[in-house]
Amino acid sequence: EIVMTQSPATLSVSPGERATLSCRASQSVSSNLAWYQQKPGQAPRLLIYGASTRATGIPARFSGSGSGTEFTLTISSLQSEDFAVYYCQQYNNWPSLTFGGGTKVEIK
């Protein structure tokens, strides 16, 4: 099983600032990496797939990069609605899908 490790566990950021979240895979997942956002009491929402392609309707302030084992999600200027938990997910090792442990982005 591919283990996905996210860091940091919690990120404190002021509104308007940039947030950078990391995700590391225990072995290469190529570019088969997605990011999801989850707000309290809500289901996750797909943000990014293919490591860097925004899903439909996702604002341009969200960007993803990386390949192989190292990935980054960047939120260029945090809005109030962006404070949430973010999960990476690899889908390279089908039929095994794994999520990272999540990074909580909180208001500083």
Added chain:
Amino acid sequence: QVQLVQSGSELKKPGASVKVSCKASGYTFTSYAMNWVRQAPGQGLEWMGWINTNTGNPTYAQGFTGRFVFSLDTSVSTAYLQISSLKAEDTAVYYCAREVEYCSSTSCHYHLFDYWGQGTLVTVSS
């Protein structure tokens, strides 16, 4: 519009069974696989497996074999998750999620989840 509506919260005793439903609307149910994802209280997301909505064939992730059963009723566009011999550690929110693929001119990406149910909290307590 696409919607996945799950059944309500459940409180069960250890050893009992529970069946969670996920009713789809706004799209052709058999055109997309359905996945199940577990989230224990305060924890992350854990993929449980998927069911082929054309054939009804389920696939279970490691750790979700034996007590977990995925099923369908295509006549009412509904997927089900049944858990038997419930344990306290089964306490979690269970989500159904529609699986989608996205293709560009150069590559395709599979096993992504574009629509999710609202989640069903299953609490196992004596």
